[in-house]
Every structure is written in structure tokens, then in C-alpha cells.
Amino acid sequence: MSPVMDWMLLAAPLLLLAGMGVVMMVMAAVLRPMPRTLSWGVACGTVALSLGLVARSAGEPASDAFAGMLRIDAYGHFFACAALLGGLFALLVSDGYMDRIGVRVGEFYSLVLFALCGMLGMAYSSDLMMAFIALEVMSIAVYTLCAIKRADDRAVESAFKYFILGAFSSGILLYGVAMIYGATGTTSLTGIAHFLAAGHGDVPRLLLLGGALLLVGFGFKVASVPFHMWAPDVYQGAPTAVTALMATGVKAASFAAFGRVVIGTFGEDASHWAGGLWGMAALTMLVGNIGALVQDDLKRMFAYSSIAHAGYLLMALSSVTTAGETHPALGSLAFYILAYTFMNAGAFAVLSQMTDAHGADATHIDRLSGLGKKHPMVALGLSICLISLAGLPPTMGFVGKFYLFSAAVGAGQLGLAVVGAIGAAAGVYYYLRPMIYMYMREGEPELASDGRARLALAITTALLLAFGLMPGPVIEWADASVRSVLG
């Protein structure tokens, strides 16, 4: 076979998602109105199939594709799985939700597939240009998804904000890429790594500056402080199904690319930005957790919660920069991303059912009052997700938090771990609040009865508990995947 065919096979999940995205876009234009359930089914099938393709190639040795643009390795597979699972859960809730809010356009699913294709590209890209293109594919699809309810001012506002700030941050990222290219003569991650290895710790200033700009660009995408301002408005304004995708897949993909650059490329040379990463991590954990304390809207609360969790993940990245390649807690980043995907997917499965009779989101925390009595299973499921988000046992969130803190303490970042512990203690307060409303207050909660959303909730809570009690296999997988980028 020609190398091109090999590459095609290697990148089959990406091509499948992109191809089906185009097909569905055309179908949406031709078949009007497009049968809702059919397009939902096709989209789910496509994502499930790409998940299968990723899983099938999981055991194979790492290889380059498209002339070094993509690197198909265990690291990429792990984050691709996380992103696809996030996408699948978002799709599970989206059919019912979109119908309730009155958005019945076939383009929705096509855009989700494009976004997922971009996410996979970010997970596998081994070239800064490729990472940038994948980031844009993902981002532009998500900007559009935010605005998919055109009649809703809030949604449009959120999309607009996201777009303006996102475009701005993309520009900064691209500027950073250009500087790195100027300093090293290449945009390939392996090329940059070779350049750094040859310099023996001597890093040109231009490269340092370029790297710092990359931090800023990625910092925007993962919503880390001080580049987090967009997140609360966008999370709240966007349709809940889209927010679910942002809180799971987008986060996983952004951290995949961020992590590959920091861990895989710069490695110990990233210690030049250690102070910056440290500060970003500490501030993000504090601001996210404190900001969430006073939110009464659940979607907005989850936006701050996602900022806080970005802080925990940055703590892992920051630890890696100081501890180096032999660090045994490297897998914490990957493990936590997966746990985070499950717990957010479960929580948003409940939020997506909180719509009022007019098709608007009704996610004020009051609306949960009495849920424990009226829908005990949904309340139990949401509680498990919240307990996991709070990092309490016996859930995957606890194991993940142990893993992250272990990485930080092992890297000698005791101060950061203590900041994280204080933040997490504040976090417990706001994750408990929904439980207060569900179990300790009386009320008549209205919850759309959406079987597929409840299925998503059931699956995620089962996974959270199972991997909370038996985390061994996921730990090994996460560890092996992060090791694969170390070469």
C-alpha cells in the first residue's frame, strides 16, 4: 500500500467524522425537514464507530501520519476516547433537549461531528500548525453550535463573546507558533524537541516568548485564570447540550494539545515557564472555586466549576515541568480528564432535562427543590456526579484528585497542593448545595422525562463508581498513554 493509504487508515476516525459531517450537512440541505431521529441516529452511530476505530487501533505501535502532521499514539488514543465519549454523552442528551428548546435543524449534528473531528485532530496532532488547524475546526463548529438557537438573545450573545475572545486567543496562539518557527525553523513538535535537546537547556529568547504565547492561547481554550472571563457567560448562554460538549470534549481536546506541547515537546525545558504555570494553576483553582460559591444558576456554577477543574489539571502540568520525565504520576492529567468527562456528562444530562414549558432553560438551583422525593433515581445520579466532582470517595473523582495531588506533592509542589486542597474544600460547599435543594427542601421540580438523557446519567454514574472502586486498569492505561509522548 502507498503511504497515503496507510495514513488514511491510521486517521480513519478523523476522516469518518469529517466525511459524515459533510454528508449530514448536505442531507440537511436536501432533505427539509430532515427526519430528526434519523440524523440523531446517524450522528450517534458515527461517533460510536469512530470510538470503535480508535479502540481497535489502541494496541498498535505509535506511528506518524500525513508526513508527521499527526502522531497516532497511545496518548492521542486516550484523549480521543475521552473526547468521543464526551461527544457521545452530549449527543445522547441533545435530541430530546434540542426538540424541547425548539431547535430542529439537521446542521446541529453535522456541526457536532466537525467539532469532534477537530478534537481528534488536537489529540493526535504533532505539529503546531496541525494543532492550530484542528483547534480552529473544533472552535468554529462550537461557536456556531452556541448560536444554534438563533432567536435566543442570550445564546447569540454567548456565541458572539466566545467567538470574539476565541478568535483573539487563536491569534495569540498563532503568533506564538510563528515565533517558535522563527526560533527553531520548524513547527513540528519532534523537530522542536530535537532543537531543544541539541541546545542542552539553552533556549533562545524568541522561543521562550513564543512558548509563553502558546500558554496564553491554550490558557484561553481551557478557561484558566486570568483568561477565563468568557466561560461563565458562554456556558450559561449556550444550549445545555452544547455546554455539555464544551465541558467535556472541548476541555479534553484542549488539554490534550496543551499537554502534548508541555509534556512531550518542552519537557523539562518547560520549567522556564514553571512560574507562570504555577501561578495560573493556583489562581485558576482559587478563582474558579470561589466564583462558584455564589452562583445560583447551575450552568453558571458549572462554568466556574470547570474553571476550577482546569486549575487542578494545570497543577498536573505544572508538576510535570518540575519533576521531569521519570515522574510516576504523569498519568494524572489523562486520568482526571476522563473522570472529569464522566462526571460533567452526568451532571449535564440532568441539567439538560431542566427546561420550562416555553422551551427555555430553567437551571436555577431552586428548580431542584424536592427532586429527591419526586425523581429519586435522577437525584441519586446527580448526587454521585456531584460527590465525584467534589473529589469525595468512593468515586472516580476522588481517585483522580488523589492522583493529581500525588503528582503535585511528588514534584515538590507542596504549596500548590495546599492551595488545591483549600480550593477543593470550598468546592465541597457548592457541590453540596444542589443536594441541599434536592433532599432538604420541599418543592415541585419539573423535569422533562428524557429517557436517553437518563441513560447517559445511568452510564456515567455507573462508570464513576466502578472506576472509583477499581481504578487499576484506567490508571495503567492513563500512565502508559502519557508515557508514550515522552518517547
Add this chain to the structure above:
Amino acid sequence: MPLLSLVTFLPVALALLVAVMPKEAARSGALAASLVVFAASLPLWFGYDPAGAEYQFVEKHPWIESWGVGYHLGLDGVSLLLVLLTTALTPLILLAGFSGVHEKYRGYAALMLALEGAMIGTFVSLDTFLFYIFWELVLLPMYFLIGIWGGERRIYAAVKLFVYTVAGSLLMLVALIGLYWAHYEQTGAWSTDLGDLLALTLSPDTQKWMFAFLAIAFAIKVPMFPVHTWLPDAHVEAPTGGSVVLAGVMLKMGTYGFYRFAMPLFPDAVTAYGPVLIGLAVTGILYGALVALVQDDVKKLVAYSSVSHLGYVMLGLFALNAPGVSGAIFQMLNHGVSTGALFFLVGVLYERRHTRAIADYGGLTKVMPKFALIFMIMTFSSIGLPGLNGFVGEFMILIGSFQYAPMWTVAAATGVIFGAAYMLWVFQRMMFGPLKNEANRNLPDLSARELTYLMPLVILAFVLGIYPQPFLDRINPSVERFVARMEEHFDESPYSCGNACLPSWLSKETH
């Protein structure tokens, strides 16, 4: 048969069963479930050999192998008594709940059983990771018990309890992770097993920060002055059963944590920080007693008396000698019995009159003679009257603490007087005098059911007071090992002031 796993997880399994039982069967079903657990825990008492190995009924299996995390359970004399206290109190609590809990009894009983399992888990875990999991798990059922079945300000109290404890726990987690890494650096292997971690040699500075983090977590749970402020709120708002389990067992998790983890793991830090903790313990004894003295709410009074009593336990633990530590452990048991009973008694009154204000009562002896008698016994037990359980523990603690901290012991001993003052005074105000309040004229005396759950505690108070030997026999070998381990780390006296803390006229006589 894995007896410890059975005793730990049986309540959890039965909790699930109780939660889905038909409503009508829930009461008897829950009671039966808790009695089954108690019966299952009895072989531990009879099978435990005081002269045997340090840990018995050991179960050890790998769990998360790449991390060196194991499933390691074991029982020493101290955990034995705490486990039995837990399994014995739970049926009484569920029986008391028949009348106190009007709504959702199934949920209440299920949470209580789940809580029982989690508490037993903390007492038998010999792996730090496992211990931490149980430690955190205890909080969830307690949070719901207070938050759903509690009084007016229940949500505030529940959240306060949770956030206080979790803040401490997270610091503990950081310290445990630090220890985990220290083990890796010294041996090249990963382990969270307590036995492996005890074998480490840590620099005094490392020990200090780790001990400090653990001590904060445990001190919040005990609770020690000045981090005790969650306790009065939690107790006042909790339903009767919640208060009983909180005072009876949960507070001991803190002191047990010191005994099992914080002190043996960081002996050098104990000698460095011991005086501080002793000072806080004695402050707590006096402060708790004085605040109890001015309460007009009887439940709050009992809550503050817990702060004072647990101060004695801490003082005994940091006496670092056999009488002090044995006394501390024995006092943990006593406090569970007498304060548990006092909370039951307060609950009995509250169910009848829906008020806890001391001023609303008076002269109850005339209408409720049986109640008054039991209240009297428990009052005496709480203040440490010879012949009852409280005396034995307090006496041993004060004897022990006199060796290294004589002046503090003198201060602590005055707490005994304050203790007698607030308990006797409240007894007098509520039980004696004229029956002024008309609403109290027709109060029924204790029913057969109420007697059923109070009598075991009364009997225990006498048994522990008159014939403590079987209990001390089981405590002492474990305590001796503990003390020997601590003594390796100091010569004459653990604390720098040592006997010099004595006034000169006294030290002359002893020489």
C-alpha cells in the same frame, strides 16, 4: 471467614435492603438488621486474644497494585472496643428513632446503617488510602441525617460540619501523599500500608509538617478548642440518633486518628508539638465546661460537655505513658456510653415537650421518676463519680498526665469540678424543685421501649465503672506497644520542660 469485612460491609448491604423495604416493615426490619450486625461483631470480642498478635483478624489483599494500595484490615484492642461500641449503639439508635423520626424512617435507618459500616471501616483500616476513603465516607450519611431530619437550622449545621471536616481532611490527604512519596524515595516502592509507613525514618522537619496537617484534620473531628465550633451547631440541629452517633462514635474517629496514625507515624513531631496540644486540650476542658455552665439549652450543654470530655481524652493520649493512654482509650468508650445516654434522655424530653430550654422544665422527678433516676445515674457517670465508668477513665488520665505535664494536670483537674457543677446544676434545675410549668404536669414516664434502649447503657456504665478489667485487659497490650513505640523517641521526658514544669517545692520532695 473474613470477619472484619463482613462486619464492615454487612451494614452497608443491609442499608440497601432497608431502603427498599415496604414501609410497614421498615422499623422492625431496620432494627433486626442492626441486631444482626451486632451479633456478627460479637465473635470479635470473644475471638480477640489480648496476648496475641498486635493486629488480629487481619485481611490483606492488593487493591490498586500499580500504586501499592492494599485492602488491609486488622483489629487491635482499641479498635475492637470502638467497633463494638459502634455496633452496640446502632440498634439502640434505631429503636429510639421509632418515635423520634416521624417521616422517612426507611431513609433514616438506611443512612444510619451505612454510617455504621463506614465508621467501622475507619476503625479497622490499616492502609492509609483505605482509611481516608472510610473517613470521608462517614461524612456523607451524617450530612444527610442532619440535613434532612434535623431541626430548624439543620442545613447550616450540616454544611458547617461538612466543610469544616473536609477542609481538615484535604490537608490530611496532602500529608498522607507526602508520606506516600517519602516511602517511595526511601524504598523505591509504592505503598500506602500503615505497617510499611511506620518503618520509615523521617527527618524531624518532615514529621512536623505532616503531623501538623494530620493533627488539624483529627483535631477538627475531636473537636479540640479552637476548631470545635461546628459541634454545638451539629448537635443541636441533629436528630436524637444523629447526636448520639456523633458524640458516641464519630468524635472518637478524631482521637483514634491521633492514636493510630498521627502519633505513631510522627513521634518526633509529637514531642515537639505535644505541649501545644496538651495546652489546647486543657483549654478545651476548661472552656467547654465553662461554656456548658451558662447554657440555657440542655442539648447544647451536653454538646459543650463533649468538648470538655474529649479534652481529657486528648490530654491522656499526650501523656505518652500507659495509664494516660489507657485512660484516654477507656474514656473514649465511657464518653460514648454516658454522653450517648444523655443525648437519648434529652431526646426523650424533646419528643414530649418539643423544647430543650432548661427553664421549661423543673420538678420532673415528681412526674417521671424512672426518667429522673436514669438521668441521675448518667449525670454521675458523666461527672466521674466513683463506681461509675467516668471515674475510672478520668482518674487514669490525670495520673498519667501528671508525669510529664503536672501543672496542666492541676488545671485539668479543676475541670472536674466545673463538670460536676454544670451537670449537677442542670439536674437540679430540671428534676428537682416545684413542678412550676403546667405543661409538664402530665408528662408520661419512660415507656418500655425507651427503657429498652436506655437500660443497656445504664448497665454498661456500671459494668465499666465497677469491673473495667475485661476492657482494660484488651486495651492494655495495644497501649503498651503504642507507648513503647513513643518512648523510643525520648529519654527522660518527651517534652522539653519535663519535670521542671513542677513547682520547686514539689520537685524537691520527689527527689
